[in-house]
Amino acid sequence: MGRREGRAQPVTGAEPFVSPVDDGVEEALALVSAPVPAPAPGPRPHHRAAPWHRARDIAVAAGKAAPRRSHRVPLAQALGETLAAPLAALTDLPSFDTSAMDGWVVAGPGPWRIRGAADGILAGHAAPAPLADGEAVRIATGARIPAEATAVLRSEHAHADEAKALLHAEREVVTGQDIRPRGQECRSGDQLLPAAALVTPAVLGLAAAAGYDELSTVPRPRVEVFVLGDELLAEGLPHEGLIRDALGPMLGPWLRMLGAEVVATRRLKDDAEALFAAVTGSAADLVMTTGGTAAGPVDHVHPVLRAMGAELLVDGVAVRPGHPMLLARIAAGKHLVGLPGNPLAAVSALLTLAEPLLRELAGRAGGAAATGPYTAALRDEVHGHPYDTRLVPVVHRGDRVVPLRYNGPAMLRGIAAADGLAVVPPGGARAGQEVEVLDLPWGELGAGEGCFT
Secondary structure (H helix, E strand, O other): OOOOOOOOOEOOOOOOOEEOOOHHHHHHHOOOOOOOOOOOOOOOOOOOOEEHHHHHHHHHHHHHHOOOOOEEEEHHHOOOOEEOOOEEOOOOEOOOOEEOOOEEEEOOOOOEEEOOOOOOEOOOOOOOOOOOOOEEEEEOOOOEOOOOOOEEEEHHHEEEEOOOOEEEEOOOOOOOOOEEOOOOOEOOOOEEEOOOOEOOHHHHHHHHHOOOOEEEEEOOOEEEEEEEOOOEEOOOOOEOOEEEOOHHHHHHHHHHHOOOEEEEEEEEOOOHHHHHHHHHHOOOOEEEEEOOOOOOOOOOHHHHHHHHOOEEEEEOEEEEOOOOOEEEEEEOOEEEEEEOOOHHHHHHHHHHHHHHHHHHHOOOOOOOOOOOOEEEEEOOOEOOOOOOEEEEEEEEEOOEEEEOOOOOOOOOHHHHHOOEEEEEOOOOEOOOOEEEEEEOOOHHHOOOOOOOO
16 A cells, blocks of 8 residues: 555645546546536535545544554464554574575685585584684584684585595685674664554564564454445345445455454444444444435434434535545444445545544554555546535556546446545646545555556
8 A cells, every 4th residue: 555656745734636547548537628617606605514634634533532452462463453562672683693605614714624524504403513713614504603613605606625625715705704693683672663563474574583472563443334224235136226235345345454353244224223222232443334324314323323422523524425424432432434325425434534543543553554645646637526525536647646437426436446536625626736645455456457447
């Protein structure tokens, strides 16, 4: 999820972003290129929706306010979590002088008398006897260097006269060559990585080398997803007013890519009592609902939150799609994010509210794992809403981003081909204008290389 080469700098305020595409993909990628409409004259109609940047700031603050958690886990279970404390070396690395090459370890100037058996000094064995001046002995990569040694002579740079038991150098020998001295990489107590560093496979290897069997990490935040709606099918083709549930299969894997542990994804009918029981009975750190966030006859999320005495932190966001999203604190350290039911609107809410909240809860906000908007240039003009921010699926092409065509609230075709979302300010954005971009978590896996690019 790192920034691609050629992208501009991370966003520090509310600036926008842009990027280019092949000439043959105009129809599939480009939005219409009519002039960007200006905001309508007169005062903005009153509504309670939070500005997009403000909503994300509230989600970050909610995550920061949650109690900090940590646990100790074996190395094999720490992958993908973040360090709860700095990683300090428990030993020198290497912990003794070692040979960097297969060859001969020598003492003093040559030629040298060959000492010992043909196998010589092997890795994993106890400390060898010291070398006398003028002696040489075979040594393997990683083996301990004997006391009084001068250098290691690579096999290909040496000639052994077996008849005279003498070793001759075919290149100049420099004191210390091909010896890894004790503590070359670090000394015991050195800080290797800061707190909040993401535990990657390389970090696991470093921790093991530095003497760790366990790591203190921030546990993955637990998320339970409730997909709401009488009209949803779990399988088969749509029929008789029923439609396939697109969010259930999508949200769990997406949340896992954001560092969460998804404890369950459950489908619920449009029933207020069932929703109340499900939310109050969940042990997850974050409850996520889909649909039911507006004010229709079967939109039960608001009434359930009122019945629980929950604190509404965000009740609507001035963003399209996804306007009727919400964030509530339902208990100490426990939150609910309500996503709209339309698929792309749900994605908008997921990245607006859930992603920054989860980043804080997972401890990813302060380290190399941190993500957030950055800026790039649009290749094409994008229409905007008169008052609200728009989130538009884009694909990166060189140093620009190209807006994708299928960006309606109920559409997934555009986001499936995208590797990011452009944050388009009210009123729209011109071709070449810098806008913010939110990376999608699979951006480095090659999304956007299919039929829409």
